[in-house]
Amino acid sequence: MATPLNYESILSRFDELVAKKAVFYADRKTIQLEDAGFALEFHISPSLTKKPQDGDPVSGHEDPHATTKPECFGPGSDIGNSDPGLLLATIRGTHLLVVNKFCMFRPQLLLLTSDSYRRQREALDVHDLEAACAVLSELGERPLFVIYNCGPVGGASRQHKHLQVLPRPPRLFPDERGFEEKSVPFRYFLRYLDVVDIGASEGYGKVFKAYTALLAEAKQALGIDPASEEYFPHNVALVKEWIIVIPRQSADVEGITANAPGMLGSVWLTSDEQFEQWKQVGPRKVLAGLGYPSI
Template sequence: MGDLDESKINDVFDQLVSEDILVYGPHESIVRDAEGYPIEFRVCEHLTKKPHTVGAKLSSAFDKSRKWGPGSDMYCPDERLILGQLNGTHDLALNLFCVDKPQLLLLTLDSYQRQEQPLAHDDFKAAMEVLRRFPSMYIMYNCSETGGCSRTHKHLQGLRGPPFAFDYMIRASEGKAKVPFQFFTHHFSQGFFHSSDADVLKVYTKLLDQARELLGVDEASVCPHNVIMWENRIIVIPRRAGFIEGASANAGGMMGCVWVPERKNVDEWERLGYANVLRDLGVPS
């Protein structure tokens, strides 16, 4: 993986798209306002092929592929999806269903690890390597189905930054704006490049404890939350729901970029009220 760069990743990406192995296509962008909080809806028709809930079946074309290890509910229809390994603990791969070019997966080699588990030291070590190697990418994690995940094999994702509402959220953390839901954040003044994995894990643990307290969840129970890492900041968003009627969001959605397969999903957000959906998916501020 020593010579891997974004140009080479994009070459593999384009080849797999041309062969209909990787699911990607154009999208319509619809920008809305949730009581001041900016939201972009990306209407991606190709996402109709994606399973949106835990346990949802893939199409028969994918079901014939090998699973990503014993106990995994993720499929690898082509070995070229795997870009390399991170520290002997994670595969770095292309996401099979993409809204960004490229969209990365950091998938645990221990395929029995689950998405309802908090992030651990090895996860942060892999995440930090990706952030340092690909500075245009941000990292996100959807903890549990309530946190917006659709597959249970533990994985983080890398997408092209910045998250849509990132600057607004930072202003909110400084008391200069208001977000419909509560979140916790920490800025690493020394930067991710000069922070150790242990430093980041320690901060995350503190933020997760705050999320547990807010949700009333003890350490023995699942704490649904989202994690975002970008521009030397980590953000933790406590979650109360993955879906509200016809509206849903993962970590990217809570950060202002909601991916939907059809225009009617945007209409459902509008019917319920954009800020109301965010409050119900998270914890009202």
């Protein structure tokens, strides 16, 4: 990054985009709930109502009579670039840091591959994690985390490969070293980064090594060849202190969906009705079905 990122400048840009309605963001309601020892926060906001789902066209692409198509972040991208202010920075020459158009939090950012033909079904590579570590390091004065939803089964709604950068929830179960493993309803693969400085020149390589090891462990535990390059749906969350891989077997349980933050207990909803559905089915049952039930 030629120019260091500045969090206050990002907030200012975010607010400008919201004011001109280039970004959808609204006040949210938060409800805390615990299910047999697993803590959850449900965030409810209408800002995600217009968010495209997997397979949906970019806004405007669905009009067969349109003479021009909406601009995206590259010829292979399905992520709309409707305002030049969405682009914040180029990261390490391989990724674009942009403001997400559909936001639950202030701010909510995307880290897109500069190569718009890269796809969300791919595993993360060393450049993805280099860019993620660079952003976390540059904005280190703020509690942020990076997540990745690998493919539609992992909760992704777009095909252009991207990570997300978000304000870090106040409570995530890996934060407590002595957490009760039986309280987590799904299988996960976790590595603490005690000896890794993600801001150091060699830090991202160590994070990538940890990620590839966790991915191999997850595949092997599920009876999949660790060397297989077939699509392996999973979620990833990265903070300075740890990285976690959560294998996924389903995109929904009884119509209920969740992305990486949702698997960690930060669930994003658009209505009170969706929250009631979560309560009716049961959060533990939902998360165990989206992932693989804990042994």
